[in-house]
Amino acid sequence: MNKRFTKTLAVLLSAAAFAGCTMSQRSTPAAQAPGIEQPATEASPGANGQAPNLMPGQSLEINLDTITIPELQQYVRDGKLTYQEITQRYLDRIDLYDNAPVGLNAVIALSPNAINEAQQADLKVQQNPELAKGLFGLPILVKDNINFDQLPTTAGALALADNIPPYNATVIDTLLDNGAIILGKVNMSEFAGMADDPVESAVGGVTHNPYRPQVLIGDEPWGSNTGGSSSGSAAAAAAAFAPITIGTETKGSLLNPASQSQVVTIKPTTGLISRWGIIPVQFSQDTPGPMARNVTDLAIALTAMTSGVDPHDAKTAALTGAGVIGTDYTQNLRLDGLQGKRIGLLNVEEIWPLEPGASANLDKVIAVLEGAGAIIVRAEDGGYLEYPTGAGFQEYVGYEFKKGLNEYLATLNPSFPIKSLSDVIAFNESHPAALVRGTQFGLIQADEVDLESESPHMQTLIAETQQLLGPDGIDALLQQYQLDALLDIDVTDYGAIAGYPSSSVPLYQDNDNPSRSINVIFTGPKFSESLLIELAYVVEQGTQFRVAPGLADKTELTQILTAIVDTQQEKVTAAMEANPYLTEGQALRQIFASDPALVEFLPALDTYFNGLATQDEVEIAVESLRSK
DSSP, rough: OTTHHHHHHHHHHHHHHHSSSSOOOOOTTTTTTTTTTOOOOOOSTTSSSOOOOOOOOOOOOOOOOTTOOOHHHHHHHSSSOHHHHHHHHHHHHHHHHHTTTTOOEEEEOOOOTTHHHHHHHHHHHHHHHGGGGGGTOEEEEEEBBBBTTSSSOOOTTTGGGOOOOSSSOHHHHHHHTTHHHHHHHOSSSSSGTSSOOOSTTTTTTEOEEEEEOOSHHHHHHHGGOOSSHHHHHHHHHHTTSEEEEEEEESTTTTTHHHHHHOEEEEEOOTTTTTTTTTTOOTTTTOEEEEEEEHHHHHHHHHHHHHOOOOTTGGGGGGGHTTTTTTTTTTGGSSSSSOOTTEEEEEEEEEESSSOOOHHHHHHHHHHHHHTTTTTEEEETTOOBBBOOOOOOSTTTTHHHHHHHHHHHHHTTTTTOOOHHHHHHHHHHHGGGGGGGSSSOOOHHHTTOEEEEEEEEHHHHHHHHHHHHHEEEIIHHHHTTTOEEEEEEEOOHHHHHHHHEEEEEEEEEETTTTTGEEEEEEEETTTTTTHHHHHHHHHHHHHHHHOOEEEEEEEHHHHHHHHHHHHHGHHHHHHHHOTTTOOHHHHHHHHHHHOOOGGGGHHHHHHHHOOOOOOHHHHHHHHHHHHHO
């Protein structure tokens, strides 16, 4: 299957539909992309919540990166925007940045029905303007392991490239019931990393980090790390390809990409949102979750994704006694609710020391929380609290993956030829292009598990591990220090393995090293999403650390610098071997700064590594190199 066919067809059909609409088209300068205009004085609703007045024939200028869902809906209610226009602007942005030359490669398929569905939403809201709220009429992008019956669901595997599922995932039906429009599918690590590659898939290839879509040295996908497995969801959210994207997590697959792409996310309690119709990795831990550029939109999405008990997903049975069915998480978008809340500060420097910029930002986060009335709790000696007990290697991963995948495949159309993990392996063996790394060790190892004989032992291990990290780990630590939540940075796996929720908000963006971009992580007890949303909102509003990626076309700059850098590759390798903590950018800067023949190229190198650089700044750097 051509992974770009559906995407290209959708753009063509959508453009044709949009061309016939009554809205006057704004003439867009070549240097300015459709739908991504610079903020204007009319870009946001005024103090009275009303959209700006427009002259006849004038279209509304909006900044897709900064506009929130409530602002979009206000424009619709005021007749300043239509859902068709909103959907088209996101399609234009995807077409501009997801393909060459910037080439984020986050979106692998677009729905050809999106514009028509937006038109239908416009008709409905004309009859009842009160519908214009929440996700109604708005386009969202979903990870490619989530069933949507209008597009293939592949989990990144060529063996599943023709899998048009006969039913929607429950979370998709819930979103559709709330009026959302499924715009398309986004890339992911194949089988969420089980296929021997942590970031790439055979169907979608490599999704690039929006802060650094080009790679100067080598061709390793880690050079433009987006994290996994929800790489496409995070990159698409950061690049403002939709108001909301949906990813999934087993152990870090929402939190890690959110950090790399500097977006907000929440990994819900396992079972808060149904997993039915999602290609699984570990059913004991898997959960879908939203990603966004701001916590307001995140809370709206989480509210729209929860649907109560699902008979297809036994984990959702816990919702009955949890008192969270029907929760409106937007009620936690407040700055005055943290008075007396006790937040435990974990050892954020356990792996490596924080960079000075990150350390300063963390100090500001703590000051913001304390200013909102929260109490930051440290160990008795004034230092960090120790992490909850670790689980070590999870012996049952292969068991859960094989069992879950086989059960999922059994729900597909009877004519679909792939019916088991063994069939996937056989397909890969006969189709070399299906093996991204040339191997499938992880799949073979999982398939060797005897499900029948191993089941009692594995189920015991799962229960013991979740007890160790949940009640005996997180809950015990919370009780010991009378805490309401834990504060950490980057990726935490103890919450994911235990099935406990975590929220994530940007802390620090390292332009030298995208893989060292950092988010603040809040983890709490089961079903504490309301508090975690509130913590993330207070930090976001009090710090405003997130800065949008520049998304500049650096093709020519990369080509010129590559010719220069190629002559220095041995020095770069030697420097990075001598200091394993040295990044590629730091090594190159040291070399360029110390060599009189290269120092004049240092400003252009800085522009290359600056993920916030604008197109004008890139052009200036290119001209400077040409003149030399």
